[in-house]
Amino acid sequence: MLAEKYQAEIDQILKKFPPEEKRAAVLPLLYLAQREGGHITQTEVAEIAALLDLDATQVGGLIGFYTLLHDKPEGKIRVQICTDLPCALRGAETFAEELCENLGIKLGETTDDGFVTVEEVMCLAGCDRAPMFQVQEPTGIHYHEHQTLETALEIIEEYRKRESDA
């Protein structure tokens, strides 16, 4: 239960919004729920909905809408490549396919060791710097622009090394 683990943080988040607008706390609460395990469970969705007097469907719908929120466990890091049209015109789709091929997966899949999930996402506001991706990992989100297959594989290896050193 979120309340058992994070009551102080939940209180802090709720304090930022007037009681009649507490539904505005939904995204920070979802992000809090996801922080530790990398995804949000149905139980957590129900808990957040009850806390904010919302319907669980409304809360769950947000997870499907935002690419930074997830409802199932995947890799420790998520490589999210923009393949929207401007990036596709700069080779993002080929880049994504080659990266996945090198990792032994298909787009949307996770490597056998459970470390990397590669996903396609829509515009990340780096259209003139494609191929580009963001890495979502437990400590935050990091942008990597002007990528090649080689630089991307190096970056993933750095994350992997950091994880094994931790």
Ligand code: FES
């Ligand atoms: S279209 Fe890819 S970052 Fe904008």
